[in-house]
Amino acid sequence: MNRKLLLWLMVPFVGLLLSEPLLRLADPPGLQYYRRSKMVHAYHPDYTISLRPSTSEYLDHPSGLWEGQFTVNSYGMRDLEEPQPGRSKTLCLGDSLAMGHGVGDGLNFCHLLKNRAGSLQVLNASVDGFGTYAYALRTEEVVSQIDSVKTVLLFPSPTDWWIPKRFRERGILPDDEKDLMRKDDAAYKNLFRAQFKATEWFYSLQALKLSQEQLQLRKTIFANDLLTFVESLGKRSPSEALRASTAHLNDALIRKPSRCSEQKTIPSMTCPEPLPEGLLCSDSEPDYEPLPEFTQQNLNRLIHFTRAKGIRLVVVLLPMQEEEIRCAAHGKFHENGLYAVQARRFFKEKGIDVIELMPYTKSMCRTEVPEKEQRIGDFFLREDGHLTELGNRWAADALMSELSKRGLYPEAR
Template identity: 25%
Template sequence: MKPLLLRATLALCMLPVAWLAAEGIGSLSLAWKASRTPIVLREQFHCEYDPDLGWMNKPNWRAPNVYGPGIDLNTNSQRLRGTREHALGKPAGTYRVLCLGDSFTMGYGVADDESYPARLEQACPGLEAICMGLGGFGLDQAYLWYRRDGVKFEIDTLLVAVIDGDFYRMVALEKATESPKPQLELHEGRLVVTNVPVPNYFVRPETFSGGMSLWKASALYRWISGRSKPASAPAAPVAFRDMPFAPLARAVFEQLRDLSRERGQRLVVVYLPVRNEAVIGRTPLCDEWLAPMLRELGIDLVELIPDFKALTPGRLNTHYLADGHYSELGNTLAAAVLLRELRRLDPGVPR
């Protein structure tokens, strides 16, 4: 072998070693784990594959101490949080609210009777709250879940609770086949569901994409990518109304509004402040886009930020868990605000 060719071959062989040295074994180990971890892994202890929605609660599931000693998670035969079964027809003399949302509605991190739907029911005898929340769901999945299963229940109010992340979860990945969820698209102004049946990430074998994710997570890849692209000025901030999720979310709310009118039920959207929003005392996504859009659509909006903002910093910390979800106190406050606002909007709510 010629000396020049030999040196070139040795240099190529040393590239992986140099990459490992540049990255550090520890950081690459974390990236490798992340590249091989299904997106829905956090929910796998109480969920199973659902071809329409991606994942769903297992029925009649018991998970004792799942969030800590004495903090259990249970589901009923209807795949809803808690052990009680809900009749499809509304019980006589009962005001019924269906709480639709993500992990904040499900009560991630707290016991069955400490979620805000449970606290809402406890604070108001004569009110029944159906807890229809599931971790990791975006507004799109919650909407599809309600269309499939939630419409079976006769209710007085459909309460759709959202956080800012629920809208970003609506944005499709570059490759739909690598997404463990259905995707909503607008075709000539009409909502269309794609990527169904959803790829089953609960049994999905590891593929080469894991290695590619590892490579793309590395500093060396980012350095090479940066060197190969011309420098450019920072991109201007994109207004929320111009985000990819905005037209999809608007169409979802229009559908829920029209469906609620047909069914003779009230529709209320609730914006739940996450910790950083409570700290700064404002909700940019809601203030700048969601609230004006819902006013235009004639949909009631309840914002919890004034009540969370009123807490002192020390008290505010007690209302959130370390992972950012509401603590028992946070859920209790959310329920109190919701009950107050529901009574303001509807004289039929028990007092």
């Protein structure tokens, strides 16, 4: 009996050994992005995920949304240059948006600031997946490694401590909640480390993990969509419900032939852009709610550290959700802006300078020259939320304008 059990247990192990060289040799295009992205990241014992020092990979997103070289310097920063001793430095600190997910080397807004900063060196210490806990630890780590850090530009993200209900229902949690679980649960932290290392060593295990995550995500999305559809049927008459059910099955199960001859017409553009159907805006900001206790602890730690070191901390509220921007274009507000309300109030009460770039979003809609018309959607990766090359140039211009007003770039040009 024990021998049979042992043989059954050997089957997946043998399968893993056989599939590993085949996967590495084939390097399937659908997995290349995830594998190469994995190789520019490393496990970090304190804040879980970091960028792997002195690495460079060409990333080509499978959706076709973006591609480019992703280079990490010897200090684990997404940067093409090393810190220069004795030179005054400004650190960009944030998650994937500030790190530059969505663009190749040299095109992220933090890097674009370098060309206008004079003798000041701008370095990007951001890492995707960071929350406020990692912000505090990463700042302490970098300041202990390099000299002359004068300013830290912090780019808080909506997913640091808050997340829309529809994402939470899919099992996606804010970064701070995940960090709190890892911080207090040794078993969880050890399991995460083992999983990260195993998928780093074995291509086949990473492929299995990606498949499992995709299946789970699709299952959750399907369940949510089905529940919403069933609830909508209950509000209709029997005949309407039957027609809706037939249409739903048609759309879900029957693939309609594409008509290549049909020409897509682009509607004439006006500024501000009309609000999309279903987007709900309000006349006042979302009601203030205090930040979670864990988040406050982390941000207070960051504030105290930078003040003790004589470093100026500046918080930048960079609009990164189309709902907020579209509502703001009409002088209104969206509920997704709650994180910005919370961050603004918290940091201003602590005497920290807060830069708000929302007013600059008015320049996203332009119709002066037909060949160069711009829409809000042109600044963000479709269904992703990260900045495109155009979006990064916009952010760099807006940020430089605000930094110059504050005298943070006396040699700016």
